[in-house]
Amino acid sequence: EVQLVESGGGLVQPGGSLRLSCAASGFSFGSYDMNWVRQAPGKGPEWVSRIKSGGGSTYYADSVKGRFTISRDNAKYTLYLQMNSLKPEDTAVYYCASVLFGATHRGQGTQVTVSS
Numbered sequence: 001e002v003q004l005v006e007s008g009g010g011l012v013q014p015g016g017s018l019r020l021s022c023a024a025s026g027f028s029f030g031s032y033d034m035n036w037v038r039q040a041p042g043k044g045p046e047w048v049s050r051i052k053s054g055g056g057s058t059y060y061a062d063s064v065k066g067r068f069t070i071s072r073d074n075a076k077y078t079l080y081l082q083m084n085s086l087k088p089e090d091t092a093v094y095y096c097a098s099v100l101f102g103a104t105h106r107g108q109g110t111q112v113t114v115s116s
Contacts, residue, residue, distance in 0.1 A: 001026045002026040003024070003107075004024055004095075004096050005022065006096055006107045006109055006110040007020070008110060009094060010111075010112070011115065013115070014114055014115075016114070017082070017084045017086065018086065019080060019083070020110060022078065022107060023077065024096075025077060033098065033099075034050070034072060034097075034098050035049065036049045036068075036070060036081045036095070036096055036097075037096075038093065038094045039092055039093050039109075041091075047061060048060070048068065048094070049064065049081065054074075055074070064083075067086075068083050083112070088115060089114075092111075093109040094112055095107055095108075095109045
C-alpha cells in the first residue's frame, strides 16, 4: 500500500522558516519523481515544486522560486521542502504527491500558517 506522511508544518511569523518532510512507503521511492502541492483555504490546489527521481533536477512555481528548496533522501525514502522567507500567502495545507501506478497519490497534508 502506498503511504505518504507529511510532517513539519506549524505556525511561523512572516520571514520565518520551516522544513517539511514526507515519509514514503509501499513503492520504490527512488524510481519516481515527487512533488509538493499546496491548497490554501477556499482555493484550488497549487503545484509548488517537483524533483526528479534521482534528485538531479528540481522545478519550482514562480511564487516560491528562490525561497523554497526541494530535496530528497532516497535511502531514507523521504522528501523534504525547506521553506525560507515565508509570507502570509504561503499559508496552506502542504501535500507531497506523486503519480504512481497510473494514479495520483498524496498524503494527508501538513498545515503551514504564516502569521504575526
